Amino acid sequence: MDAAQLTQQMINGLTLGSLYALIAIGYTMVYGILRLINFAHGDVLMVGCYFAWFGAVQFGLPWWVALMGSMALTAALGVLIDQGAYRPLRQAPRISALITAIGVSFFLENLGLVVFGGRPKAFARPEMFNHIYQWGEVRVLSLSIWVPILTAIILAGLILFIHRTRMGMAMRALSRDLVTVQLMGIDPNRIIAATFALGSALAAAGGVLWAMKYPQINPLMGVLPGLKAFVAAVLGGIGNVTGAMLGGLLLGMAEIMLVALLPELAGYRDALAFVMLIGILIFRPTGIMGEELPE
Amino acid sequence: MPRNPHEKFGLTALLKPGGLLSPGALPPAHQTRRRDTMLTIGACLLAALGLWLLEGHASGYVVHLTCVGAIFATLAVSYNLINGVTGQFSLEPNAFVACGAYVTALLTLSPAEKEASFILEPLIWPLSAFSIPLLPALVIAGLLTALMAFLMGFPVFRVRGDYLAIVTLGFGEVIRVVANNAQSVTNGPLGLKGIPHITNLWWSWGLLAVCLFFIVRLVHSSYGRALMAIREDETAAEAMGINAFWHKMLAFTLSAFFEGVAGGLLAHLITTISPSLFTFFLTFNLLIIIVVGGLGSTTGAVLGAFLFTYGGEWLRVVEEPMQLMGLDIPGIPGMRMVIFSLILVGVMIFLRRGILGRHDFSWRWLLASLGLGRGSKA
């Protein structure tokens, strides 16, 4: 592989990794606070894509308006799922909440199939993302450049939010222990709702960018990105926002490099995430950045 | 262990000590063992008679469903052993069923059949050159699946709780990817066709009987108590001298064995298999079954499996167009799965312990609730 190809693949890996990172944050924040693997996260992403699709294609909204609208609606969906399905189970054994999350995931997928049909829908790529830049041998779609940039902006905003605002600090406090939060005088339930809103909005953003990349959507599109983003969150140390970003980037790079370096294994690409997951749980169960795995 | 506030709404309440159906002060189980054995043998004979009648008189469709029900019951009972009895929430049965189905089919398909199927890449030797009867093929498939579980167990049981769930789910996904890509063994996405239709009522119910024999007796032995102790409190179980790792391995391997064999029978019932059959969706269905039946109850697993099989067929009405009060309601394909998902969520929220909780069928319970048998006067 020459330098040009390498650059090309690095950019691809960075793009894919950014998307995983965006999705992984929702997992990691919810897990940090509720110790719940929100199985439905990937499907929430899928619904977010349909929201954006309706906005952009049916109502002809500019892409960024559709994106914003989709993020808002998806945030509401995340809160709705939490309040309707997970909240009654806060005191239950954790496995009950996990089973419920699996149920919600299948509910969204199958409702998606019923409402939107199984056939993929084309997801138009906005003009500014559709250029092809060429430097010598390297050909890059402008979307591939924009995705990491947009991701970086969103994540910078997120980090500011969780470190500077009262709600953000409450989220971080809640993922450590409940007492501090009660001292701060914020209702934990509101913090949980805000976490779901934030995580789901980021998933919608990740999903829409994902949809522009491929560029189509279908009701089962959230499953694999969702699972892989979860793996990314574990790689980075679950509960840790910076770790989720690193984990996402690492996973994206690894997948692209596997295909680039060992093309005969390309078919096994979807298994790579899980092989990495098993590896990390064996050799470094705390993830890259994480603390002790909770029991 | 927090008590479930919704428990009082379930059948569970009736079965609790002092409940309506409680066996009360009955003689301990070991004093009635001979009677129970006789009753079990009698019930088996009766069931055999029922199957014989069904085979002779019922439609092919009902017979097929009843076979599917027994296979799902076998799967659910096995899955419940690791998830419900031992409390290790795992999500890999689709992988084990796939392994069993592929191995059995590759062993029973005739060389000519195989050559005709494997068009893209030939099947590797020696699989391409021979075929064997179903029974030994099932045994081999079960053992290989158990071996796979055994090897999987080493990394998998280093983690607990939801990590266990996600790692086992990952394994299931890996197996599916392998089935799609290992062209020269699995024929890739095309799958295997022309598998002989051998599975009938006797095979499927015979397997269910064998599986129940092994698993019920395991659960009602010292080993079963150890498995439940691990579920209740792993730390305490270890402190009481129970090696949690090896006991989880035991439950996992045994359940994989039966899931593999059941997969083999499934392949010989539906005659065509491909990777798309063994996605997480299959695991999801089994999860609904054991959760609705009551996680931890073998009886519940069997009950759940038949409810799911027959109920699922019955629910097909929602997918077909119908007339309701003079209105034409179009059928909604896919609606059944929406309903199943809602059932799962609803059961978790409102009836967390499922229909049977952790109670299991026993003769003394049945006799007592019928007002028969020794001690029922007490």
Add this chain to the structure above:
Amino acid sequence: MSQPILQARGLTVRFGGLTAVDRVELDLPEGQLAGLIGPNGAGKTTCFNLFTGRIKPNEGKLTFAGQPIVGLRPSRINQLGMARTFQNIRLFGELSVLDNVLVGFHGGLKSNFLSAILRLPGYVAEERGMQRRAGEILELTGLTRLRDEPAGSLAYGQQRLLEIARALATDPKLILLDEPAAGMNPQETTGLAALVRRLRDELGVTVLLIEHDMRFVMKLCEQITVLDHGKVIARGAPHQVQRDPAVIQAYLGAGEGEGVAS
């Protein structure tokens, strides 16, 4: 003094910056009825966790019945003859009282799972033996009446007794009791003291117990080790320990009302 059944040398464990157990030395003679006391957070439970293999020490050696045990699984250590109870009761809540005790025998079971499934004669005989001995243990601990109740439904004091019963079923040479009298009423405490004494006198089990009820400890134990901030600050017969200035200081410093009075 005979060969100690449990010996700790330089036992140290750290949680992050906190040294919970700090170079603890211990020689527990076989057949002794010993106490381990100290203010809250002194590291007593952590010592039990170290002895039973639940956590691994950062430094130090542990010998049980002449065999080094650091790094062994808790189940292995139990099978060597060390049993424990838990301060925050950890029964198998949904299993019956009888089954809780029967679980204790499982570690010593010789039959493999196939002979258990097939009910081979060897297993059947073992199961009979377990049932019989479980009955005896329930009798000894006064729980016979409750044998079919789910363990989780028992009253607090009864749960503590069941913890002991379950530990006894593992056929221990040494039993570690973590605050066995906590939450018991005076009458139950008296019964407990009698039970503990019988374990030692009749069954020959060595006992090491943690307890905050000083009257209980002082009356029952022959040798007491006092822990503070993870360090052994005193050890000796009850009347010696009671008068030790370091001990009084530790308890006063901890600001606890319980004192060291007898």
